[in-house]
Amino acid sequence: MVSRPELIEFQGEWTTHYFRDNWENIQNFKARPDDVLIVTYPKSGSTWVSYMLDLLYYGQSTPQSPRTGRLHERVTVFEMCFPGPQPESGGPPPVYRGTEQLDNLVTSPRLIRTHLPVRFLPKSFWEQNCRIIYVARNAKDSVVSYFHFDRMSLVQPEPGDWNSYLHRFMEGKMVHGSWYDHVSSWWEKKTTYSNLHFMFYEDLVEDTGREIDKLCSFLGLSPSVEEMEGLKGTVEFDSMKQDMVVNQVGFPWMDTKISSFMRKGKVGDWKNHFTVAQNEEFEEDYKKKMKNPTLKFPNEPVSGCK
Template sequence: MDSVSRPELFDFHGVAMTHFFTDNWENIQNFQARSDDIVIATYPKAGTTWVSYILDLLYFGKTAPERQTTIPIYERVPFLEICVPGLDSGKDLADKLPTSPRLIKTHLPVQFMPKSFWENNSKIIYVARNAKDNMVSFFHFDRMNGLQPEAGEWNNYFQRFLEGKVVFGSWYDHVNGWWKKKQTHSNLHYMFYEDLIEDTGREIDKLCSFLGLSPSAEEKTNVTRGVQFDNMKKDKMANYSTLQVLDFKVSPFLRKGKVGDWKNHFTVSQNEAFDEDYKKKMRDPTLKFRTEI
């Protein structure tokens, strides 16, 4: 942890980034996708690990159950754009994946996606989470993750999030950009964190129908049970506790997995300021989020 100093944010083609996600840029852009690849795309802290785990169980829970107990989730589902000195880059891990399909995760905004994913018509699952909870989760993540810029004070973080001055840029641009893409790209399944919390089984059914999977009732029960938040939080292969750069004394990687935790952080005036700002930036009436369920 000490060997890596926290990175600075900089503007990268109009998106706030750090060098850990841009150092390997050319290789990432030239990534060779396959038609059976499945990508989990999200803004950070929107349910990425949860959906990665669901997919891993759906595809390999029965045929290769030992994966779940021996290989950490970040190796089973590599993080495409990450490049940290001394560790395998996400791209290299993805290239070396022995599985078919390959499960790959990314936080890239839609305009940064390597072209081959579109050209090969790979399936992409985008998970979106309401901005208030997403902000709170990202704040706690930035506090404990040595690879992220310092979180600083909550009031200051709140402002920076609204301005898109966090890694991977503006939440608004991210969720809207992917939503627009969905209108023209049939191999993109757009799902909401809140729906997953509300009825995990129903959302797994939708995923299966998008992916053309037909698991037995028993398999589905096993997946739904396996991905319950409390089970994942205790699971060393799912909770990221084996990763040195994360400081669990500050906050766990999988923290609460709830909808509405923003109410424990936002002041009344912050909430008003947020709602005002949200109205300006969320112009598309077809993209709707729930901040409580």
């Protein structure tokens, strides 16, 4: 049985041992020039964009050419180091290390996911000039989605009640650190690193096809009209939610009786969770921490929150 970890501080960042047990191999990871890296703060669209890229590069499953394995096995979170299910024959459970999974991938390019802050990204990604896609989601919807994920994910610390969780988010005491620092530092990085494509979750929801076109332009891909139409239908939220390959059904470290891994995928769900007082407090805190006037979320005021 997977046990919930404690939140720990590591090199000035909050995390858990599941993301630091393999730290030396993470920092020494050897990127390849054709690697494509998807970066997000947790619960900001990494699964969605990973699935898009998986389909764009390797096509949809057909009876003649079925896709094998789950999405996380094809687009791996490379800093993960999680225990697997207990073997029926007894003995210790296997440990899944993202770095090992990527080293064993035979496909090229490798599609790689990470939630690491920009300062922790292994230097080989910069040295190899890898293409990097960053997806940002507004703070309020991010914290709501993260809360429900932490309720059902057994490799995350106990979330506690909603009000205390919201305050912990505002303090940056979350696995993978502060949302504010994460989004801001990656936004600033794009001014000095030209191979970084910055996307907004809200834009993806508003016009998925348009954002896929931008992705293809960045990646140098030219799918046919028919392929694009098929792709847009496949990556609709309701379709992905019914797809066990994408929706993480049956994972030993996720309790889907509490919540689905893919829950709503909506913009503005925070309105169903924030009280008036919580919203006012959050707004004031946001204004203090988000000082870059160039970072504005789509269809939002300057503060980034409605």
